[in-house]
Amino acid sequence: MHTRDRGIILISVLLIVLLLSSVAVLIGNNYLISLKRASFLEFQTISLNMFRNIESLALKKIDLELKFNNQYLNKENPLLADNFVFDLDSGRIVSEISDASVCFNINSIVTKGDDNFIENKKSTEAFRKLMSLYEVDNNIVEEAIDQIIDWIDYDSNPRAYGLEDYYYSGPLNNPKEYTGKRLFISVNELKGIPAIRKIDWNIINNNFCAHQQNENFSFNINSINLKDSYLLSSLFPNIDITDAEYIITYMPKEGVRTLAELSKLFPSRDFTSPNGRIDFSSRSFLLSSKITFEDFTSESYSNIYYVNNNSYIVSRIYNGI
Numbered sequence: 651m652h653t654r655d656r657g658i659i660l661i662s663v664l665l666i667v668l669l670l671s672s673v674a675v676l677i678g679n680n681y682l683i684s685l686k687r688a689s690f691l692e693f694q695t696i697s698l699n700m701f702r703n704i705e706s707l708a709l710k711k712i713d714l715e716l717k718f719n720n721q722y723l724n725k726e727n728p729l730l731a732d733n734f735v736f737d738l739d740s741g742r743i744v745s746e747i748s749d750a751s752v753c754f755n756i757n758s759i760v761t762k763g764d765d766n767f768i769e770n771k772k773s774t775e776a777f778r779k780l781m782s783l784y785e786v787d788n789n790i791v792e793e794a795i796d797q798i799i800d801w802i803d804y805d806s807n808p809r810a811y812g813l814e815d816y817y818y819s820g821p822l823n824n825p826k827e828y829t830g831k832r833l834f835i836s837v838n839e840l841k842g843i844p845a846i847r848k849i850d851w852n853i854i855n856n857n858f859c860a861h862q863q864n865e866n867f868s869f870n871i872n873s874i875n876l877k878d879s880y881l882l883s884s885l886f887p888n889i890d891i892t893d894a895e896y897i898i899t900y901m902p903k904e905g906v907r908t909l910a911e912l913s914k915l916f917p918s919r920d921f922t923s924p925n926g927r928i929d930f931s932s933r934s935f936l937l938s939s940k941i942t943f944e945d946f947t948s949e950s951y952s953n954i955y956y957v958n959n960n961s962y963i964v965s966r967i968y969n970g971i
């Protein structure tokens with residue numbers, strides 16, 4: 651055989667080997683990706699099913715607990731203290747119910763009048779106190795109150811420091827929009843209020859919530875932690891931050907059942923004229939669940955309300971699936 655022919659054969663063989671190996675790499679990658687994708691899809695389906703099942707369990711647990719006693723709920727109650735844990739071959743499901751009442755419900759700033767939402771003066775007092783504890787400028791606080799109420803109310807008349815559609819749809823505001831004429835669904839909607847944009851977002855994010863119950867400012871006093879001292883202080887006009895921190899620190903684990911019991915425990919503190927309602931139980935809960943399986947993780951957060959002797963899911967968020 652000619653040397654030239656041998657060279658051609660060698661080059662051809664090398665080319666074929668090169669082609670085959672790149673095909674093999676491609677097939678290998680695609681195969682692995684599709685395998686991974688198939689197992690992720692399976693994980694996704696299983697997670698969704700699991701989350702729904704856990705939700706049903708949680709609703710039953712809440713109904714059962716609150717059916718016979720909806721006036722008193724403390725941190726040690728199995729409803730809040732005991733997690734659901736399910737161990738699988740190569741995975742784990744952990745789920746917990748927490749009391750979601752300890753926050754300032756932004757919708758408590760209004761109350762439903764005959765044909766419009768009007769200011770709830772107790773709640774705006776609590777709002778003023780909370781903001782002053784964070785040293786937010788008074789003018790900004792008044793603007794925030796009026797702008798929040800104008801955003802919710804049905805009319806087009808701006809309050810003293812308020813804004814109505816003419817502003818939100820006008821040249822100074824982007825994107826162009828209209829006021830909600832409804833309660834807030836999420837705290838994030840507050841980002842659209844100009845006065846709120848002048849306040850550190852962490853203050854809003856850490857203290858506020860948007861529950862669809864349009865009642866007085868209230869929370870379960872048995873569920874408070876030290877980080878909630880500003881909220882506790884804003885509920886009581888005569889309780890300052892030092893008092894609030896003291897009360898939270900020395901609050902018995904089993905909590906209290908009545909205001910009289912609370913006053914008896916802390917006789918030198920003044921719990922009169924609250925800017926809202928003091929609760930000893932809760933009607934809003936957060937169910938948080940996490941599933942880990944092999945190298946996949948998924949999370950679910952469901953907001954639950956207990957109304958008319960029944961608990962139901964108001965909203966849910968999934969992460970990782």
Ligand SMILES: [Ca+2]
Nearest residue numbers: 800803805807
């Ligand atoms: Ca208005």
